[in-house]
Amino acid sequence: MKTRFPLLAWLPAILLGPVLALCSALAQAEAPVEAAKALHLLDYIGVDYPDTVQGGKVTDDGQYREQQALGAALADLVKGLPANAEQAGLAQGVQALRQAIEQRQDGTAVARQARQLGARLAVAYEVSQAPVITPDPARGASLYAQNCAICHGDTGAGDGPAGVGLEPAPSNLREVKRLDQLSLFDLYNTLALGIDGTEMPSFADQLDERQRWDVAAYIASFSAKPEAAKGDKTWNIADLARQTPAEVAANEGAGVVEAFRAQRAQPPQVKRGPAQLLDYTASTLDKSLAAYRAGDHDQAYDLSVAAYLEGFELVESSLDNIDAEARKSTEKSLMAYRQSLQDGLPLVQVEQRLSEAKTKLDQAAKLLGSDGLSWSLSYISGLLILLREGLEAILVLAAILAFLRNTGQQSAVRSVNIGWGLALVAGFATWALAAYVIDVGGAQRELLEGCTALFAAVMVLWLGVWMHDRRHAAAWQDYIKSSLVSGGGRFGFAMLAFFSVYRELFEVILFYETLWLQAGPAGHQAVLAGGATALVLLVGLAWVILRGSAKLPLSLFFSINAGLLCALSVVFAGHGVKALQEAGVLGTRPVAFFEFDWLGIHPDLYSLSAQAVALLAIVVLYGRSRLAEKRRAAV
Secondary structure (H helix, E strand, C coil), X not given: CCCCCCCCCCECCCCCCCCCCCCCHHHHHHHHHHHHHHHHHHHHHHHHHHHHEECXXXXXXXXXXXXXXXXXXXXXXXXXXXXXXXXXXXXXXXXXXXXXXXXXXXXXXXXXXXXXXXXXXXXXXXXXXXXXXXXXXXXXXXXXXXXXHHHHCCXXXXXXXXXXXXXXXXXXXXXXXXXXXXXXXXXXXXXXXXXXXXXXXXXXXXXXXXXXXXHHHHHHHHHCCHHHHCCCCCCCHHHHHHCCHHHHXXXXXXXXXXXXXXXXXXXXXCCCCHHHHHHHHHHHHHHHHHHHHCCCHHHHHHHHHHHHHCCHHHHHHHHHHHCHHHHHHHHHHHHHHXXXXXXXXXXXXXXXXXXXXXXXXXXXXXXXXXXXXXXXXXXXXHXXXXXXXXXXXXXHHHHHHHHXXXXXXXXXXXXXXXXXXXXXXXXXXHHHHHHHHCCCCHHXXXXXXXXXXXXXXXXXXXXXXXXXXXXXXXXXXXXXXXXXXXXXXXXXXXXXXHHHHHHHHHHHHHHHHHHHHHHHHHHHHHHHHHHHHHHHHHHHHHHHHHHHHXXXXXXXXXXXXXXXXXXXHHHHHHHHHHHHHHXXXXXXXXXXXXXXXXXXXXXXXXXXXXXXXXXXXXXHHHHHHHHHHHHHHHC
C-alpha cells in the first residue's frame, strides 16, 4: 500500500458518529470510531485501486492483494457496527465492492462504488465529514512544519530526511492526480487513524480536530493555485470538505476544478458566529464523555480542557457583555464537569454534570445568536476587552511613573519605558509565533498568563511594601543617598513594567482576533471604535493619576501608591490561580462566596487561598515595617 501522508504529533479526537438509544454503553463509545475506520478503508480502496487494476489486468500483485485484504477487513468492520436500518444494505454494498475487486473491474468504476458506499455509511451512522470551525491553513502550515516536514519535506514532495529508506516511501503531496482523489475529510481522517502497514501511525492522541482540519487544508494547498479561488462559483464548507476535485470535475465539469482546489485549500473566511465555537465546545465534551465511559480518564480530562479553552472561553467576553450571570453559571458548570472527571465520579454523576453544562451552553448560544454579533455588541466587546485587560497594567505603570517623577528620578523613567516597550514587542512576537511558527494552544496560553500573573503579584507586593517603608522624608533621603534606583532598583521597575503589560497583551490580541471573526466585515468598524475608545479612556486614566499625584504630599502619595500596589498583588494572585485552573493545571473547589472578576475574586477555594496568602504577606510585611518604625522612634 502506498503511504499518503505520514504526519506527526496531534491531540486526541474521537470521530463523531451517533449511537442508537438501544445500544450498550460500550457500543456507544466504540461505534463512531469503527464507522470512521470503515470510511478510512473505503477511502483507501477508492484512491489505490485504480492504479492497481487497469483494463481488467493487475498492474501490481502486492497492491492487489492488499485491496482484497482491505475488502475483508471492511466487511468485518461493517458487520460489527451497531444495528440500524441501513446496516444490512451497507453489508450488501461491501459484498458487491469485494466482488468487483475479485472480478478486477475497471478502476474508475470501483473507486466510484467505494465513495458512494462511504457516503451511505456516513449518513447511516451520522459521521460528521465537515469541520465545525472553518479550517485555517496558516495554522496548518506551522503544524506541518513541526510534524510533517521531517518525512514529507518542506514543500511536501516526499523528500524529508526521515523519509529516506522508508518502505513504502512518504507520498509526494504535490502530486495533483493523487490529491484530486482525496477529500479534505479523507486527509483529516487519515491523520486520526494512520495507515496500517506503513510508518504512518495514528496521531489522534496528539492533535485536536481543529488542528487536523487546519493541516488538511494546508496539504490541499500543495495542488492548488490561490489565484483561482475567485471563480464564478463558491462552495460551502461542507461541500469543500466532503467532495474531491475528481468528483467535482465529473459532476460539474473540468472548468471549475481549479477554483474548487483553491477554495478547499483556503476556505472562504465567513463570519465565525458564536454558535460555531459553542458547537465545538459541546461536541468536544461529548467526546470527553465517550473517553471517560471507555475508561480513558486522562483523555477525557484533556478533552474537557480543550472544549473550554478552544470554544467557550473565546466567546466569554461577548457573553459577559450581554448577561454576566449567564457567563458565570456556564463557566461554573463546565468547570464542575471537568472536576467530576478529575475526581473520578461515577458515570451517572458525570453524565448529569455534562447535561447541566450543555443546557447552559444552549442558553448561552440563544443569548449570543447564531449569526454573529450586532454592531452595538461588537463595539461594547471591543471597548471592554481592552479596558478590562489593560486597566491593571495602566494602574501599575502610572503608579511607577508618578513615583519616579515625583521623587525626581527622571533617569529611571527610561528603564520603565523600555520595560513596557519590550513587553509590547514580546506580546506581539508571542502571538506571531503561536499563530504561524509553533503551536501554542489554549492551555499553554493560560499557563503563560497564570505564571506571569503570579510573578507580577510578587513584584507589585514587593514594590508596594518598598514604597510604604520609604513614605517618610528621612527614609526617602536615606534611600536617595544609597542610589539604588540607578542600579538594581531601576532594573526591578523595568521588570515590573514588562510583566504588567506582557501578562495581558497576548490574551488581548487573541480575544480581538476572535472578536474580529465573530463580528464579521459589517462589525469591524465597531470593534475598532470600541478599542479606540478604550485606549482613550486608559490614556486618560494614566494622565489623571500622573496629574493628580503631583499635587499630593510625598508621604500621602507614597501611602496611596503602596496601598494600590498591594491591592493589585491580591488581584493578580486571584487571576493567576484562575488561569492555571482554566489551563487544567489546578482543579477547582467551589465555595459559597461572592464573585467579582475585575478584582480577581472567584468563589473557589484555591483562588481565595492564594489571595489569603497575599493578604497575609501584606499584613506580615507591613507589621514588620511598623515595628521597625517604632524601634527607630525609640532610639
